[in-house]
Amino acid sequence: MSYKNSEKLYKKGQKHLVGAVNSPVRAFASVGGNPLFIESAKGTKITDVDGNKYIDLVLSYGPMILGHRNKKVEKAIKKALKNGYTFGASTKNEIKLAKIVCDAFPGMDKVRFVSSGTEAVLSALRLARAYTGKDKIIKFSGCYHGHSDALLVAAGSGLATLSIPGSKGVPKGAVKNTLIAEYNNLESVKKHIENHKDIAAIIIEPVGGNMGVVIPQDGFLNELKELAKANDILLIADEVMTGFRSKFGGAQELFNVEADITCLGKVIGGGFPVGAYGARNEIMEMVAPLGGMYQAGTLSGNPIAMASGIATLLELKEQNPYGKFNEIGEEIENYLLKSAKKYNVDLVVNRYGSMINPFFTSKKVTDFKSAQTSDTSKFGVFFWEMIRNGVFLPPSQFEAWFLSSELSDKDLEKIEKAIDKAMCSVSG
Numbered sequence: 001m002s003y004k005n006s007e008k009l010y011k012k013g014q015k016h017l018v019g020a021v022n023s024p025v026r027a028f029a030s031v032g033g034n035p036l037f038i039e040s041a042k043g044t045k046i047t048d049v050d051g052n053k054y055i056d057l058v059l060s061y062g063p064m065i066l067g068h069r070n071k072k073v074e075k076a077i078k079k080a081l082k083n084g085y086t087f088g089a090s091t092k093n094e095i096k097l098a099k100i101v102c103d104a105f106p107g108m109d110k111v112r113f114v115s116s117g118t119e120a121v122l123s124a125l126r127l128a129r130a131y132t133g134k135d136k137i138i139k140f141s142g143c144y145h146g147h148s149d150a151l152l153v154a155a156g157s158g159l160a161t162l163s164i165p166g167s168k169g170v171p172k173g174a175v176k177n178t179l180i181a182e183y184n185n186l187e188s189v190k191k192h193i194e195n196h197k198d199i200a201a202i203i204i205e206p207v208g209g210n211m212g213v214v215i216p217q218d219g220f221l222n223e224l225k226e227l228a229k230a231n232d233i234l235l236i237a238d239e240v241m242t243g244f245r246s247k248f249g250g251a252q253e254l255f256n257v258e259a260d261i262t263c264l265g266k267v268i269g270g271g272f273p274v275g276a277y278g279a280r281n282e283i284m285e286m287v288a289p290l291g292g293m294y295q296a297g298t299l300s301g302n303p304i305a306m307a308s309g310i311a312t313l314l315e316l317k318e319q320n321p322y323g324k325f326n327e328i329g330e331e332i333e334n335y336l337l338k339s340a341k342k343y344n345v346d347l348v349v350n351r352y353g354s355m356i357n358p359f360f361t362s363k364k365v366t367d368f369k370s371a372q373t374s375d376t377s378k379f380g381v382f383f384w385e386m387i388r389n390g391v392f393l394p395p396s397q398f399e400a401w402f403l404s405s406e407l408s409d410k411d412l413e414k415i416e417k418a419i420d421k422a423m424c425s426v427s428g
């Protein structure tokens with residue numbers, strides 16, 4: 001397998017791009033080697049600039065849930081393109097996508113579309129503060145909520161991958177109202193509530209996806225909701241990753257919990273830049289132009305992104321791939337465990353429907369601290385052997401693998417063969 005063209009582009013790209021990437025998670029810092037440059041993608045496969053084809057388990061970090069270039073989505077995008085790209089005024093499709101989204105999440109009467117998950121979350125925090133008149137927020141260690149100042153504390157994703165605890169350039173004042181709790185640990189939340197009277201919101205990834213996949217323990221989310229309610233604190237579910245991913249109504253549907261504010265992104269744009277935040281009427285009516293909480297965007301509700309999002313969600317509804325996701329996910333999970341046993345490798349696998357993570361550890365992974373017991377050098381070996389055997393994974397221990405509804409039995413066979421070889425390399 002040659003990566004010559006990727007290597008050339010990597011060298012060339014460094015002149016005018018920072019590290020030749022536009023998002024640090026795309027750098028191969030934690031697995032070694034150079035990042036691959038991609039030429040194209042179709043269905044379950046992605047092809048690099050050297051012509052190497054891979055089964056894609058990155059799926060652009062989640063959005064491409066139907067696989068690449070789904071026919072119906074592409075048709076909708078082409079149709080929208082003919083009408084113009086952006087108008088700075090409202091369109092019919094914004095209303096259509098808003099209805100699909102609000103119907104899927106019972107806690108949402110109204111939604112505001114923005115252009116990224118980061119924007120959705122930072123706006124949701126502002127809204128929670130506007131609604132409650134309080135300033136502090138609680139976030140969980142290892143949860144990533146985008147790169148806004150107040151949330152770049154104890155964050156997962158690229159910060160975990162690159163072992164950066166926070167970020168330079170964030171003023172102390174910007175994080176002084178951010179309190180950190182431990183995932184799956186209600187006591188750590190209670191302590192903050194006892195010590196601070198002015199907590200506006202608790203924000204959580206209802207299934208952790210940015211410290212690797214971490215599942216909420218039985219009752220954790222419901223108890224968190226009760227605790228928040230009893231103390232007049234809003235619960236914000238950051239479902240940027242989990243929304244529409246393993247259930248149409250996201251993790252909230254799966255765990256039967258209703259957040260006060262929900263943040264979405266990724267899948268709702270079907271590959272185009274969209275984020276959203278939504279809540280019941282009384283909360284959303286705080287947002288301008290109805291209320292005094294200001295938030296705006298030149299490209300918010302962009303017509304092409306709306307068309308792509310509508311087509312993606314309608315197709316998801318029609319395909320209803322969630323049962324299939326569970327079956328395939330379970331098969332990959334079992335295969336990972338079986339081959340780890342065969343080669344005597346310590347491995348724990350966490351899975352939430354179509355999001356999976358193997359951790360090279362013998363410890364149960366229930367929070368950020370236990371996720372960090374994974375041997376990341378083993379992951380690096382595993383990653384490259386998967387690449388050599390035609391499976392594209394996120395280049396980090398702490399990023400989830402994603403499944404698409406297009407995955408076939410043949411793809412599954414190829415993934416399992418690659419896992420066997422990769423596990424063998426780790427052992428040896």
Ligand code: PLP
Pocket residue numbers: 061116117118119121144145146147157205209210238239240241265266275
């Ligand atoms: N929230 C969660 C849970 C995410 O996983 C991400 C991105 O991965 C974000 C927020 C930020 O979204 P974006 O990268 O679109 O700004």
